[in-house]
Amino acid sequence: MTRRRVVVAPDKFKGTATAAQIAEAMAGAVQAAGATAVVVPMADGGEGTLAAFGGANRTRLVAGPLGDPVDAPWRLDRGVAVLEMAAASGLTLVGGPEENDPLTASTTGTGELIAHAAECGAEQIIVGVGGSASTDGGFGALRAMYPLARFRGVDLVVACDVRTRFVDAAATFAPQKGASPAQVKLLERRLERLAQVYREEHGVDVEPLLRAGAAGGLAGGLAVAGARLVDGFDVVADHVGLYDAIETADLVLTGEGGLDSTSFDGKVVGGVVSFAEAAGVPVAVIAGQAEADGAGRVPTRALVEQGSIERALAEPTALVTEVLAAWLPDLLAPAG
Numbered sequence: 001m002t003r004r005r006v007v008v009a010p011d012k013f014k015g016t017a018t019a020a021q022i023a024e025a026m027a028g029a030v031q032a033a034g035a036t037a038v039v040v041p042m043a044d045g046g047e048g049t050l051a052a053f054g055g056a057n058r059t060r061l062v063a064g065p066l067g068d069p070v071d072a073p074w075r076l077d078r079g080v081a082v083l084e085m086a087a088a089s090g091l092t093l094v095g096g097p098e099e100n101d102p103l104t105a106s107t108t109g110t111g112e113l114i115a116h117a118a119e120c121g122a123e124q125i126i127v128g129v130g131g132s133a134s135t136d137g138g139f140g141a142l143r144a145m146y147p148l149a150r151f152r153g154v155d156l157v158v159a160c161d162v163r164t165r166f167v168d169a170a171a172t173f174a175p176q177k178g179a180s181p182a183q184v185k186l187l188e189r190r191l192e193r194l195a196q197v198y199r200e201e202h203g204v205d206v207e208p209l210l211r212a213g214a215a216g217g218l219a220g221g222l223a224v225a226g227a228r229l230v231d232g233f234d235v236v237a238d239h240v241g242l243y244d245a246i247e248t249a250d251l252v253l254t255g256e257g258g259l260d261s262t263s264f265d266g267k268v269v270g271g272v273v274s275f276a277e278a279a280g281v282p283v284a285v286i287a288g289q290a291e292a293d294g295a296g297r298v299p300t301r302a303l304v305e306q307g308s309i310e311r312a313l314a315e316p317t318a319l320v321t322e323v324l325a326a327w328l329p330d331l332l333a334p335a336g
Contacts, residue, residue: 138221
């Protein structure tokens with residue numbers, strides 16, 4: 001009898017486990033159920049994108065989001081550079097929203113890293129954005145990248161994990177970075193003025209651009225330097241050959257820490273589900289927690305249904321294994 005083939009392609013469970021750790025737990029359960037696991041840890045432009053491309057093979061000392069130096073990991077392989085803005089300008093680098101200064105946090109370090117990649121001869125630079133501390137519209141990064149003429153002939157790609165517009169970045173994301181309501185209004189006005197500057201000085205209108213608000217407007221700022229703004233999921237999926245893997249699968253498993261309606265808008269779960277549906281392959285989701293507006297779209301199990309929230313946060317991989325051990329016999333049962 002032919003062993004059933006299961007593609008496991010989860011995102012990270014943010015703050016608790018990496019995509020690779022969740023994928024390993026899923027694969028262990030699949031193998032214990034007598035099936036073959038094809039492990040494809042995923043990312044959508046946020047944290048984990050660098051790992052999906054093979055991980056860092058270089059580091060560079062750059063300015064952190066609040067000015068302190070940070071040693072940022074990045075990758076250069078056969079002319080393609082991959083970096084995560086979270087490693088240079090991320091919220092975790094300052095200790096989270098409680099320790100952040102949302103008005104002064106800057107993307108300068110990300111710009112320094114991009115400029116360094118160009119100096120090292122990168123012909124394509126893929127910038128994963130997500131997890132940012134700043135809402136500076138990419139102003140700090142652009143300033144560090146001058147002169148922008150150096151990027152002529154460089155394919156600058158911004159792998160975005162959201163599709164938010166430029167000015168909307170303040171109201172949508174700044175509160176998560178520690179901004180008060182008054183600070184959100186100030187940041188919104190600052191982005192409006194910056195969009196005007198970009199139009200007048202560079203001839204680029206970032207306000208209508210889909211995805212320009214990613215990473216507090218960093219994506220829009222990089223568009224001024226000629227970057228292409230794309231869905232990060234598509235960039236990673238192309239690199240790892242995800243669709244080809246799914247086409248020959250009997251089942252696809254994906255997941256993330258918090259499943260809701262936004263999970264289907266440019267995120268890993270939505271992308272994997274779309275690929276599986278297009279290939280006519282059953283798909284199921286494991287989430288840390290699941291809101292009804294997300295879980296209602298695809299068969300879903302939440303870790304908090306198996307254990308407490310405290311255990312879901314402390315032992316996500318163990319709970320993933322337990323949930324799948326009980327669920328896989330039904331998922332792998334022949335149709336009809």
